[in-house]
Amino acid sequence: MLTLFRWLLRLFVVVAALALGGLLLAYWLASRSLVDYSAEHAVEGITAPVEIVRDHAGVPHIFGATDRDVFFGLGFAHAQDRLWQMTMLRRTAQGRLSELFGERTLRVDELMRRLDLYRLSQAAVEHQDADTRAALEAYAAGVNAWLKEVNEGAKGRGAPEFFIFSNEIAPWQPADSIAVIKLMGVQLSSHLADEVLRARLTLALPPARVADILPAVPGPGIAALPDYASLFPSLDVKTALSTPPDQSAPPLMPVAPRGLAGASNAWAAAPSRSASGGTLLANDPHLGFTAPSIWYLARLELSTGGVIGGTIPGVPGVLVGRSDKLGWGLTSAYLDDQDLFIEELDPDNPERVRTPKGFAEMRRRDSIIHLADGSARTITLRWTENGPVIPGRFFDLAAITPPGHVTSLSWTLLTERDTSMTALIRLMRAQSVREAIAAGALFVAPAQNLTLADSGGIAMKLIGAMPERDPAHQTRGRMPSPGWVAANRWKGTLPYSQNPEFINPPGGILGNTNNKMVERPFPLHVSYTWGDTQRIQRWRKLMQDREVHTRESFIEAQLDSVSPTARSLLPLVARELWFTGEAAPEGTPERLRQRALAMLADWNGEMNEHLPEPLIYAAWMRALQDRLIRDELGPLAAAFSHLEPLFIERVFRDVGGASAWCDIRQSTAQESCTDIARMALDDALVWIGEKWGTDLESLRWGDAHQATHDHQVLGDIPFLKWFVNIHQSTSGGDNTLMRGRTKGSGPNPFLNVHGAGYRGVYDFADPDASVFIISTGQSGHPLSRHYDDLGELWRRGEYIPMSLDPELARAAAVGVMRLLPEDGDEGG
Structure with missing residues (x-):
């Protein structure tokens, strides 16, 4: 027995030693790619030394003799800190993820x-102006210079992920940067999914009920839509209604589920509304959370002056930020820039589709997708005159085709003549609001609201190509339409002068929370679907509560977690439930309901992470909406994974007979809205009890509303996920200015998955008092202290300075890197 014990002990020691050795080896290999921020590198492609000063937060301040050298430095810094992220963005746009991940990413x-x-991006390079092409080429040269350092200097393959997946990295090309911008357009798109859903709802519901569940944003009325079935008599309506929405999301799919596309906040104050007498601007663009964040902070010292703010790795420019003279912010415009077309195939030749002039051949091309296991798939790409053909297995198109x-897609993003990159470069160099608006004329997609502030004024301009539709369009772009009808087809794009514009408004304050911007008749309407009807209410109140604003009041608004939705819906939904009936015995469902109602009655709507009321409210509204729509919509109910505030309000105000949703069709009894509200609250409390316990006062919203900054590839791998994922308890919610959009599905539907990965507030009375923050850290390397060092500041609502003073950057530098031209290099 003693001998057996000794051998087992020896075996354990050997296994433990091997495991420890393996861990140490893995750590050593991974640490090889950590960047020395004080190193010197001799590189090709620059005319004079380039200095990259990284401040205490890891933000690079890049100085060079020419703008080309500065863009080279940005490419070098991006590649050092975010090489894996850049390659994943590029592979996604190229459709080459399956070379690494196999069948999982084939879709x-x-x-x-x-x-x-990617082909469109390659063609778009030639449509940029000379300065932009030079910036793209210099940036690519900077990225490739770091790749050379990695390959020749044994720097751990550039990132730890390359030890697990292929370390073959193709040189960066100018087209890659344009492709990243186009990919961001894919992530921000939403109208395609809304068109499909609206078409399916018109098959299931009468027009009045469609107007309830997908209501128009309040304002002048919209003409009635045709019945979708009447447009396509051969459609199998039964199949269209019984097919559940596709809720699957392949890894790295850039198309966001409904309700999780682009969002953002931006507002500005003119000197007349600023306590300091200078303009103010605040911006927080919202995207899906990842680790690292999609945002990367940087400062560029250009010939036109310094610029600092948020960049996206892979793109040579500051997308949101400021210079000494100008601040700019972006919010998703929700411009209707996508239309689906149902194309009739020629019965005698399925390669032809009907057009207004008869049947015409589709363009086609074969494309080979290589998989990680060495196999390949060949797909045939087809285009009609309206755009690419999208198979029915995507976006639930089969249900409405x-x-x-077949179904094709028109989209302003799908053009070779995309000069959006030139617009971004010119925007960085603009010296005034007027120059910035002029630069926006070249921006194509994705459509954005550009909020601006210079020393004397403020403005907002929608930038992005607006499709020109025929006033006789059968569905006005709200549903798929017959592609062979001439009136449905786009006639080009509208002049830039038709894009909504607001310059120095009389009230001295302007802003956008993805809310409805204008009310104009079709086809100048901009959109029938907007991203917000709620946050704008809270923003308007906060702006009007003060005669003048400060940097601090703008920060306070950015971090405001009061839900106007909760404040408006709870009095409606609970009006006949509060303080009614006798006290119920302890331990009964009735008593639990009374406790919950009493807590909500005293609540001010603040979605604070430490409070229990936000969780009770959110679970109640979720259960309520499900009870209202499940019997009417069947499988289609799954498409509504988030609260639809206007729908709940219409139902409980009985707008146009909307209270009909409260009656359960399958039951013989006549249920009232109060009945459904009470049953839904009981449902919610049962769910809370099973997941979080029945001690309501001890609940914390932040336990359910954790921000999930997950690594997109390693975040699901056991053991590794504990090192690469960043989870934080957070305040806010779907409809607060400090927006923390919830997941909406799965066992944890209230996880915070989409929000302000970047926040910036710019004060032009004292520009160096401007501040910004991102949601993780600057580095994409999990072993770097800059991987998550800004995340806790972001969670607490803190910021770091945004200074263009080079001495301040050097005074707090964690490293000063010098790039030196190789002998004989003239920068060509």
Whole structure:
């Protein structure tokens, strides 16, 4: 027995030693790619030394003799800190993820190939102006210079992920940067999914009920839509209604689920509304959370002056930020820039589709997708005159496509003549609001609201190509339409002068929370679907509560966690439940309900992470909406994974007979809205009790509303996920200015998955008092202290300075890197 014990002990020691050795070896290999921020590198492609000063937060301040050298330095810094992220963005746009991940990402690659993003990006390079092409080439040279350092200097393959997946990294090309911008357009798109859902709802519901569940944003009325079935008599309506929405999301799919596309906040104050007498601007663009964040902070010292703010790795420019003279912010415009077309196939030749002039051949091209196991798939790409053909297995298109037809997509993003990169470069160099608006004329997609502030004024301009539709369009772009009808087809794009514009408004304050911007008749309407009807209410109140504003009041508004939705819905939904009936015995469901109602009655709507009321409210509204729509919509109910505030309000105000949703069709009894509200609250409390316990006062919203900054590839791998994922308890919610959009599905539907990865507030009375923050850290390397060092500041609502003073950057530098021209290099 003693001998057995000794051998077991020896075996344990050997196994433990091998495991420890393996861990140490893995750590050593991974640490090889940590960047020395004080190193010197001799590189090709610059005319004079370039200095990269990284301040205490790891933000690079890049100085060079020429703008080309500065863009080279940005490419070098991006590649040092975010090489894996850049390659994943590029592979996604190219449709080449399956070379690393196999079948899991085949669907993503197929969609990207069918959209043809990368070929369009390659063609777009020639449509940029000379300065932009020079910036793209210099940036690519900077990225490739770091790749050379990695390959020749044994720097751990550039990132730890390359030890697990292929370390073959193709040189960066100018087209890659344009492809990243187009990919961001894919992530921000939403109208395609809304068109499909609206079409399916018109098959299931009468027009009045469609107007309830997908209501128009309040304002002048919209003409009635045709019945979708009447447009396509051969459609199998039964199949269209019984097919559940596709809720699957392949890894790295850039198309966001409904309700999780682009969002953002931006507002500005003129000197007349500023306590300091200078303009103010605040901006927090919202995207899906990842680790690292999609945002990367940087300062560029250009010939036109310094610029500092948020960049996206892979793109040579500051997308949101400021210079000494100008501040700019972006919010998703929700411009209706996508239309689906149902194309009729020629019965005698399925390669032809009907057009206004008869049947015409589709363009086609074969494309080969290589998989990690060495196999390959060949797909045939097709285009009609309206755009690429999208198979029915994407976006639930099969449910609304009749037999003998296919679906194509028109989208402003899908063009070779995309000069959005030139617009971004010119925007960085603009010296005034007027110059910035002029630069926006070249921006194509994704459509954005550009908020601006210079020393004397403020403005907002929608930038992005607006489709020109025929006033006789059958569905006005709200649903798929017959592609062979001439009136449905786009006639080009509208002049830039038609894009909404607001310059120095009389009230001295302007802003956008993805809310409805204008009320104009079709086809100048901009959109029928907007991203917000709630946050704008709270923003308007906060702006009007003060005669003048400060940097601090703008920060306070950015971090405001009061839900106007909770404040408006709870009095409606609970009006006949509060303080009614006798006290119920302890331990009964009735008593639990009374406790919950009493707590909500005293609550001010603040979605604070430490409070229990936000969780009770959110679970109640979720259960309520499900009870209202489940019997009416069946499988389609799954498409509504987030609270629809206007729908709940219409139902409980009985707008146009909307209270009909409260009656359960399958039951013989006549349920009232109060009945459904009470049953839904009981449902919610049962769910809370099973997951969080029945001690309501001890609940914390932050336990359910954790921000999930997950590594997109390693975040699901056991053991590794504990090192690469960043989870934080957070305040806010779906409809607060400090927006923390919830997941909406799965066992933890209230996880915070989409919000302000970047926040910036710019004060032009004292520009160096401007501040910004991102949601993780600057580095994409999990072993770097800059991987998550800004995340806790972001969670607490803190910021770091945004200074263009080079001495301040050097005074707090964690490293000063010098790039030196190689002998004889003239920068060509």
